[in-house]
Amino acid sequence: VDIKNAGLKLTAPRIKILQILGESAVEHLSAEEIYTRLKLDKADFSLATIYRVLAQFEAVGLVMRHNFGEGGSVFELNNGEHHDHLVCIECGQVEEFVDEMIEKKQQHIAQEKGFKMTSHSLYIFGICPKCQAKS
Numbered sequence: 144v145d146i147k148n149a150g151l152k153l154t155a156p157r158i159k160i161l162q163i164l165g166e167s168a169v170e171h172l173s174a175e176e177i178y179t180r181l182k183l184d185k186a187d188f189s190l191a192t193i194y195r196v197l198a199q200f201e202a203v204g205l206v207m208r209h210n211f212g213e214g215g216s217v218f219e220l221n222n223g224e225h226h227d228h229l230v231c232i233e234c235g236q237v238e239e240f241v242d243e244m245i246e247k248k249q250q251h252i253a254q255e256k257g258f259k260m261t262s263h264s265l266y267i268f269g270i271c272p273k274c275q276a277k278s
């Protein structure tokens with residue numbers, strides 16, 4: 144993931160936000176979470192700046208935007224490897240997976256309908272093992 148290769152100038156907010164996304168143990172962050180982390184890091188950018196930078200990153204393919212239900216958009220670095228997501232509706236935990244069969248099947252369906260597939264996203268919503276154990 145490289146800002147310059149993506150055709151964007153290096154600016155402090157861009158560098159910082161990319162760093163936060165890269166360092167985060169949680170791979171999917173909302174703009175608000177990035178804002179909070181930047182503050183802890185003594186980098187005080189406005190939420191509007193963060194939204195703008197994330198939109199720019201998304202436009203050039205540096206990050207992917209997801210909508211896991213309630214909380215609004217979350218962002219993750221685009222490392223070029225496609226994956227799908229399992230989302231816990233109790234605690235919000237997100238797990239990633241890739242299944243060759245599902246990938247192929249989707250290609251098939253698109254082809255059958257005469258579609259040229261450009262992308263897809265698949266979210267499985269449910270309750271994670273931890274939350275199941277709690278109830």
Ligand SMILES: [Zn+2]
Binds near residue numbers: 232233236270271
């Ligand atoms: Zn859970």
Ligand SMILES: [Zn+2]
Binds near residue numbers: 170171219226228239
């Ligand atoms: Zn992901």
